[in-house]
Amino acid sequence: MQLPHPIQTYFTARAPQDGDALAAVFAPDAIVHDEGHDHRGPQAIRDWWLAAKATYRHHADPIDLAQAGGKTVVRATVTGDFPGSPAVLTFTFGLAHDRITVSDG
Template sequence: MHLPPAITTYLTAHNARDVDGAITSYAPDAVVTDDGRSYHGPDEIRAWLAGAASEYTYTTELISATQLDQERYDVVQHLEGDFPGGVVDLHYRFTLRGSAIVRLVIEP
């Protein structure tokens, strides 16, 4: 499936642990929810990205991508690494506004 540039840019940068590249995909008022915690705006999202990039070592594989409506996409990634459990399939639920991510929820 063809994903919007904001999502592909984010996923590519995030997988490469490129915090500066990943943050460019977000709107200034974006919110990310990961592991039950929400991060608001560029400063909190940048800190979350930096922590996620350094906390564990893992690989990702894109499993599927579904466009839910004009603004929402569900991307499933398979992760394997040294995090608790070692293997997980995660849904990256993106909401876009224009060409930017305004909401990302990451959950099993």
């Protein structure tokens, strides 16, 4: 499966060493929606991602890719330290100028 570069980075980045690389694929005004909270801008997104990785020690393996409503939708098997692991979750990404502008998942 050929994921767009920023989305590929989102799924392959490893914590904590790739925190800056992950932040770099997000637009300056990007928003990540996760577990009822919004994280705005690359630094806040990096901080959220590092905290989530430390808490859940999870990784996601993409299993399919689709386009819907101008967004890129990726289903992935997520495995980590959380109830129900592993789980198949859906991640939705908005992209502009080779940067992630919005992410739900």
